[in-house]
Amino acid sequence: MATPTNHYKLGLFVLLGLAGAIVLGVLFGAASMRSETSKYHSYFNESVQGLDVGSPVKFRGVTIGHVSAIEIAPDHRRVDVVSELDSGDIRRLGLTEADTSKHGRAGGKARFAIPPDLRAQLGSQGITGVKFIAIDFFDVKSNPPPELPFSTPHDRYIPAAPSMMKNLEDTITKAMDRLPEMVDAVVMIMGRVDRLLAKLEKEDVSGKVGATLGHADDVMKVMQKTLARIDAQDLGAKAVTTIEAVNASLARMNAVIDRLDGDAGLVASAQHATDAFGEMGRAGRGTQRDLETTLRDVSEAAAAIRSLAEAIERDPDMLLKGKTQVSRRAPR
Structure with a gap:
């Protein structure tokens, strides 16, 4: 026989579960409200598809905040991405500058240090296409700060750098723009090569080259015979003897010249x-x-x-x- 359901206990369990969930939500909400954050703007001149509100913001791979808003910039061309950085994280990593404007002393609200070579860039996680904001250092010469036609928030602006996909896209676009010119150059070169080959075939250059190589072979044979005769007659030793005699003659001439020269000479x-x-x-x-x-x-x-x-x-x-x-x- 089935045991009758105890509705009182079931209802009490449901009520306790709801109360616990509400308490946890309040606690987490209070903790998040107590956390100190700073907002920074970056303006990207490219598509931010795959980047959503809540996407992580990382400094050299370390998460220091999240994306809090994505808007269109005042020029209606760029995308304004607001990065909300956790003050506790950036303070723990030593990436802050003390804001003395509050209460007139140091130790107030922390702000993120923005050196001249710091840039914000779109990054991708794996092959899923999920994007995040990567903050890193770049070469100022190759990645200068973009010139914006509108004003930026003071001390709350991180210049944006083109992403790797954007650079690759620009490179491919430039290459495709030059493709017709490159094709015309290749066609012209092939035409010149074709005319050159036809001229060589007409003048029977291959036959002349064969005859020249045969003549060169004959010359090499003659040289080998000459060298063999030189070795047989020991001309090398004779040449050495002749050189020694010439050296002796030069020595005697030097002696005669010495006699002619000088205060007591001829x-x-x-x-x-x-x-x-x-x-x-x-x-x-x-x-x-x-x-x-x-x-x-x-x-x-x-x-x-x-x-x-x-x-x-x-x-x-x-x-x-x-x-x-x-x-x-x-x-x-």
């Missing part, structure tokens, strides 16, 4: 002799005038002797008659 002696001749020439200039006078006197004496000889030839008796008579018999 060149110096010749220079001294030249200087002596110059001194003699300068000394002989003084006696040149005396020599000219003597030669002039000798010339006058020769002229007188020549006149005497002519007179004797005209009158042989002049020496016997004397000069006076000769003078008297001068022609009238």
Whole structure:
């Protein structure tokens, strides 16, 4: 026989369960209300599909908050994502700056430190497409802060960086835009290659190359024979002997040059002799005038002797008659 159902106990159990659920809800709600948070805005110039309110916000993989709102930015082009960061978490991780504006002293409400190279980026979890906000450091040169056509909240703005999917999409788009140009360049190159091959075939370049290779083979054979003769005649040792003889001759020439050179060398002696001749020439200039006078006197004496000889030839008796008579018999 079935036991009758105790409705009193069942109702009491249901009431106690509801009361416990309400108490737990109140406790969790109170705890969440007591938790201190800070809101920061980021403006993404891309689709945020897969990102929902409540999605985690992570700093280098560590959860520090969640997404509290997703709105359209004032320019109606970007998406305004509000990240609500837990002050306890960011304080525990040492990512805060003390806000002294409250009560005029440090130790007030904590705020998230935003250095110039800090960026917010869309990240994906696995292959499910669920997105989250990843906060990390980026190179300022390659990821400068975006120029926004509207004002941003003071000290509550984290610049956004393009996601990896956005960068990949932009790269593919640029490549696709250049694809027609690349195809035209490839077609032009293929046409030039085709014309070059046709020209080579027309000029029988392959046959000429074969003949050239055959000639090169003959030349190599001749060189091998020549090298074999050189080895057989031991020209290498003879060349070494010749080089040694040339070196000895050069040494002797150096010795001769050393004898010619220097203060006691032949060149110096010749220079001294030249200087002596110059001194003699300068000394002989003084006696040149005396020599000219003597030669002039000798010339006058020769002229007188020549006149005497002519007179004797005209009158042989002049020496016997004397000069006076000769003078008297001068022609009238």
